[in-house]
Amino acid sequence: MANTTVETTENGAPKTRGTGVGPGRARAHRRKFLGRTLAIVAGLIVVGSAPYLLYRHFAALESTDDAEIDGYIYPVSSRISGYVMRVMVDDNQYVRAGTVLAQLDPQDYDVAVATARATLANDEASAASFATNVPITSISTSSQVSTAEAEISTAEAAVVGAQRQFEAAQAALRQAEANDLKAQDDVNRYKPLAAKDEISQQQYTQAVDSERATAAAVESARAAAAATEQSIVEARARLAQAQAQLKSAETRPQQISVQRSRARAAQAETQRAEAVLQQAQLNLQYTTIVAPVSGVVGERSVQPGQNVAPGQQLMTIVPLDSKNIWVTADFKETQLKYMRPGQPVEVSVDTYGRTYPGHVLNIAGATGARSSLLPPENATGNYVKVVQRIPVKIVFDNGQDPKHLLRPGMSVEPTVRVR
Numbered sequence: 001m002a003n004t005t006v007e008t009t010e011n012g013a014p015k016t017r018g019t020g021v022g023p024g025r026a027r028a029h030r031r032k033f034l035g036r037t038l039a040i041v042a043g044l045i046v047v048g049s050a051p052y053l054l055y056r057h058f059a060a061l062e063s064t065d066d067a068e069i070d071g072y073i074y075p076v077s078s079r080i081s082g083y084v085m086r087v088m089v090d091d092n093q094y095v096r097a098g099t100v101l102a103q104l105d106p107q108d109y110d111v112a113v114a115t116a117r118a119t120l121a122n123d124e125a126s127a128a129s130f131a132t133n134v135p136i137t138s139i140s141t142s143s144q145v146s147t148a149e150a151e152i153s154t155a156e157a158a159v160v161g162a163q164r165q166f167e168a169a170q171a172a173l174r175q176a177e178a179n180d181l182k183a184q185d186d187v188n189r190y191k192p193l194a195a196k197d198e199i200s201q202q203q204y205t206q207a208v209d210s211e212r213a214t215a216a217a218v219e220s221a222r223a224a225a226a227a228t229e230q231s232i233v234e235a236r237a238r239l240a241q242a243q244a245q246l247k248s249a250e251t252r253p254q255q256i257s258v259q260r261s262r263a264r265a266a267q268a269e270t271q272r273a274e275a276v277l278q279q280a281q282l283n284l285q286y287t288t289i290v291a292p293v294s295g296v297v298g299e300r301s302v303q304p305g306q307n308v309a310p311g312q313q314l315m316t317i318v319p320l321d322s323k324n325i326w327v328t329a330d331f332k333e334t335q336l337k338y339m340r341p342g343q344p345v346e347v348s349v350d351t352y353g354r355t356y357p358g359h360v361l362n363i364a365g366a367t368g369a370r371s372s373l374l375p376p377e378n379a380t381g382n383y384v385k386v387v388q389r390i391p392v393k394i395v396f397d398n399g400q401d402p403k404h405l406l407r408p409g410m411s412v413e414p415t416v417r418v419r
Contacts, residue, residue: 077310080104131263176214301314347414351411352405358397
C-alpha cells in the first residue's frame with residue numbers, strides 16, 4: 001500500500017500528492033458532465049420537436065401535379081371574302097401586333113370604293129338642290145299670295161262694275177221695249193186713220209219709222225244687256241280663279257313642308273351613301289390581314305391562291321407575355337379549406353426544372369366535373385363519393401418570364417402557402 005504524504009498549503013488546507021484528485025479537476029469534470037447532459041437533453045428536445053415542426057411547415061403548403069400553363073389563343077380570320085395573294089408568315093414565327101400576315105386581292109374593293117364615292121357625290125348634289133328649293137318655295141308662295149289677293153280685289157271690283165252695267169243695260173232694255181210698244185201702238189192707231197185720210201201720210205210714215213227705230217233700239221239694248229251679262233260671267237270666272245290661286249298660295253306651309261321633307265330625304269340618302277363609302281373603305285382595309293397581338297404564329301391553314309370566306313380561320317397567334325399566360329391548377333376540394341386569393345405560390349415548371357413566383361388570383365365557381373360536357377349524375381343510385389377537384393387560377397408575378405420561355409400546355413406543380 002502506497003504511503004500518502006499530507007502536506008499543508010499556506011492556508012493550512014491539506015494538499016494531496018500522488019494518485020489523489022484535486023478539487024479544480026473535480027469541478028472541471030462536473031462541468032463537462034453537465035454540458036454533455038444538457039447537450040443530450042437539447043438533442044432530445046430537437047429530435048422530439050422536429051416532427052411537429054415538419055408538420056407545421058408542410059401543413060402550411062398545398063400542392064398538386066394536376067396543373068398546366070394556360071393562355072389565350074387568338075384566332076386570325078378574314079372579315080371579308082377574297083382571293084389570297086400573299087402569306088407573309090409561317091408556323092412558330094414570332095410576330096408583333098400590327099404585322100401584316102396575309103394580303104387579299106384589293107381590286108374588287110377599289111372598284112366598290114370608287115362606285116360609293118360617285119354615288120355620294122350624286123346624292124350630295126341632289127340634297128343641295130332640294131335644300132335650295134325650300135327658300136325658293138317660301139318666297140314664291142308668298143308672292144303668289146300677294147298676287148292672288150290683288151287679283152281677287154280686282155275681280156271683285158270687276159264683278160260689281162259688270163253687275164251695275166248689267167242693271168243699267170236691263171233698265172235701258174226695258175225703256176227701249178216701252179218705247180217700242182208705244183211706237184207699235186202709234187203705228188196701229190195711225191194705219192186706219194191714214195187709210196181714211198184722216199191723218200196725213202207723212203205722219204203715218206213717221207210713226208212707222210219711229211217704230212222701226214224703237215225696235216232697233218230694243219235689239220241694241222238686248223245685245224248690250226247680253227254683253228254686260230257675259231261680262232259678269234267673265235268677272236266671276238276671274239274672281240273664282242283668283243280665289244283658287246289664293247287657296248293654292250295659302251298652302252304655302254304644306255308646300256314648304258313637302259320641300260323640307262324632300263330635302264331631309266335627300267340628306268338621308270347622302271348619309272346612307274357616306275355609310276356605304278365608309279364600309280367600302282373598311283372592306284378595302286380588311287384586304288390586309290394584320291396580327292391583333294404580339295405572339296407566336298400557329299395552326300396556319302391559309303395558302304396563296306386560296307379563296308377565303310368571311311369568318312374563316314386562317315391561323316392562330318399565341319401571346320407569350322406574362323399578362324396572357326397563367327396556371328390552371330386542379331386542387332382537391334379538401335385542399336381548399338384555407339386557400340384564398342392573393343396567397344403566394346411557387347410554380348415548378350417540369351420543362352426547365354426551376355420555380356417561378358406567383359400568387360392565387362381566384363378560385364373557380366364549380367368543380368371540373370360539373371363544368372364538363374357530361375356532368376356526373378348522382379341520382380341513379382350508384383353513387384360513389386369521389387374527391388372532386390376545383391380549378392384554381394394562379395398568375396405569375398411581373399417580369400418572371402422576360403425571354404418568353406413558358407408555353408401554354410406545359411406541366412407544372414404549384415405549391416401554395418395557405419398559412
